[in-house]
Structure formats: structure tokens, C-alpha cells
Amino acid sequence: xxxxxxxxLIEYYVLANLNYGDSYGYEIVRTVxxxxxxxxxxxxxxxxxxxxxxxxxxxxxxxxGRLRKYYKIQPNxxxxxxxxxxxxxxVEAIHDYIKRSVEE
Amino acid sequence: MSRNRIEFIKELSNQLSYIxxxxxxxxxxxxxxxMILDLMEEGLSEEEAVSRLDSPEKIxxxxxxxxxxxxxxxxxxxxxxxxxxxxxxxxxxxxLLLALALIILSIYIVIxxxxxxxxxxxxxxxxxxxxxxxxxxxxxxxxxxxxxxxFGLGLLLFGIGMLATLFTVSISKKVxxxxxxxxxxxxxxxxxxxxxxR
Numbered sequence: 001x002x003x004x005x006x007x008x009l010i011e012y013y014v015l016a017n018l019n020y021g022d023s024y025g026y027e028i029v030r031t032v033x034x035x036x037x038x039x040x041x042x043x044x045x046x047x048x049x050x051x052x053x054x055x056x057x058x059x060x061x062x063x064x065g066r067l068r069k070y071y072k073i074q075p076n077x078x079x080x081x082x083x084x085x086x087x088x089x090x091v092e093a094i095h096d097y098i099k100r101s102v103e104e
Numbered sequence: 105m106s107r108n109r110i111e112f113i114k115e116l117s118n119q120l121s122y123i124x125x126x127x128x129x130x131x132x133x134x135x136x137x138x139m140i141l142d143l144m145e146e147g148l149s150e151e152e153a154v155s156r157l158d159s160p161e162k163i164x165x166x167x168x169x170x171x172x173x174x175x176x177x178x179x180x181x182x183x184x185x186x187x188x189x190x191x192x193x194x195x196x197x198x199x200l201l202l203a204l205a206l207i208i209l210s211i212y213i214v215i216x217x218x219x220x221x222x223x224x225x226x227x228x229x230x231x232x233x234x235x236x237x238x239x240x241x242x243x244x245x246x247x248x249x250x251x252x253x254x255f256g257l258g259l260l261l262f263g264i265g266m267l268a269t270l271f272t273v274s275i276s277k278k279v280x281x282x283x284x285x286x287x288x289x290x291x292x293x294x295x296x297x298x299x300x301x302r
């Protein structure tokens with residue numbers, strides 16, 4: 001997939017992932033990678049950005065004698081998902097337009 | 105090359121410390137440390153887990169490219185409390201600032217003292233020597249030996265003046281360079297502390 005497109009999608013994928021339930025770094029990388037292969041280094045700036053934008057919040061929980069950072073989606077983040085879904089009609093229209101250009 | 109976890113973390117903190125603030129470095133290092141521990145829990149060995157991640161050099165490069173959000177609310181607008189505190193604290197920070205400015209000024213003065221001194225000697229020598237030499241015939245009226253002595257001393261003074269002027273010119277160039285360096289250094293230190301991050 002085109003890297004720019006991928007970049008744009010990862011953010012919503014992560015938000016959706018967190019809307020299914022709170023998660024931590026490694027699990028997010030694994031889940032996202034099942035559709036959009038990413039590395040830890042790609043994920044970090046995205047998580048950081050979502051956090052500064054107030055779309056996710058973090059908290060630490062004990063796991064096997066160490067602290068693990070969990071990410072939790074915020075109302076702001078849910079709204080961002082909704083906006084993305086609403087704009088999908090436009091994306092489909094663009095997709096159709098591009099498709100027609102090849103077919104004709 | 106396989107690193108263990110501690111080596112990886114040390115290397116990563118080291119690389120990042122040049123481009124990020126300490127608390128950002130800590131956050132990023134914690135993130136990667138958690139990744140390593142989670143990978144190890146999946147059954148990977150320490151070295152395997154570390155090698156699964158990007159190298160510290162690569163991480164540094166990827167971070168450089170992405171603008172990390174800096175929290176700006178403080179610099180964007182001053183809260184009234186902060187303003188009040190700044191005004192009330194003026195006698196303290198104002199005098200400290202003044203002291204700092206004066207120290208910096210005195211450094212410049214001390215540096216410029218050398219060319220100023222030699223320049224003065226040069227000017228005095230040239231003018232005094234010239235006048236002394238030119239008017240030495242008048243001193244002949246007081247006696248031949250006095251006139252000759254004045255002529256000789258005048259020439260000597262003129263020579264010293266020339267040497268001092270040459271020295272001033274050459275040292276001034278160096279002092280100008282030194283002053284510029286100092287100014288640039290101070291500017292970088294005080295104003296653009298974060299410029300390296302860009």
C-alpha cells in the first residue's frame with residue numbers, strides 16, 4: 001500500500017483498536033500489523049501525537065512485576081473515528097472516479 | 105551485532121540525548137524497554153528481542169523526521185498569576201539579569217582593552233614622534249646636542265608608534281573574530297538552545 005495512505009489509516013486503526021479495549025504498545029503493533037505492517041518506531045510518534053491531541057490517555061498497570069503503559073481512547077478520539085467514517089463516502093466517490101479513469 | 109537489553113537502552117538514551125529533552129528520552133526509552141520485555145515474554149531471547157527492534161541509530165533518525173509535539177500553552181499565553189509573579193519577582197531576576205549583562209559587557213571591555221592600549225600607544229607615538237622630529241631644528245637653538253637628542257628621540261618614538269599601530273591592526277582582526285565568536289556562542293546558548301533539535 002502507498003505509504004502516505006498507510007500513514008493516514010494507521011491513526012484510525014489504532015483508535016479503533018483502542019475502542020475495542022485498552023491496549024499496550026506491543027499488542028497494538030501486533031494487532032495493527034495484521035492489516036498494516038508497521039514497526040515499533042512507526043507507532044511511537046502516532047501514539048505520542050494521539051496523546052498530545054487528547055485523543056488517548058495513558059495509565060500504567062503492573063504486569064509481571066513491572067509497569068506497563070496502557071492506552072485508553074478518549075471521547076475526542078471516538079469523535080475522530082466518527083469523522084473518518086463520515087468522510088468515507090467522499091473517499092468512495094474518489095475511488096470510483098479513479099477506477100473509471102482506468103476502465104474507460 | 106547483537107546487543108543485550110541494557111546495552112540497547114544505554115545506546116538509545118545516548119543517541120537521543122542530543123535531540124530530545126530528558127523527559128522525552130525517558131518516555132521513549134521506557135516504550136522500547138517495554139517492547140523488549142513483551143517480546144521476551146513471547147518466548148524470544150533477550151538478544152533476539154533487541155534485534156527485532158530498529159537500531160538506536162535508526163530510531164534516532166525516524167524521530168528526527170517527525171515533529172514531536174511540544175506543549176506550547178505556557179509560551180502561547182501568560183497566565184495572569186505568572187505575570188504577577190514575574191512583576192513581583194522583578195527586583196530579584198531583574199538584578200540578576202543586570203549583573204549577567206554587566207559581566208558579559210565587562211568581558212568585551214577586557215578583551216578590547218588590549219587593542220585599545222596598543223592603539224593609544226601607536227597614536228601617541230606617531231603624532232608625538234612626528235612633531236618631535238619635525239620641530240627638532242627649533243631645539244637646535246638651545247644647543248646642538250639638545251636638537252640632535254630630540255631628533256633621535258622623535259624618530260624612536262615614531263618607530264615605536266608604527267610598531268604599536270601594526271600590532272593593533274593585527275590584534276584587532278583577532279579580537280574581532282573572538283568577539284564575534286563570543287557573541288554567536290552567547291546567542292546560541294541563550295536564544296537558540298533548542299535549535300539543534302530541528
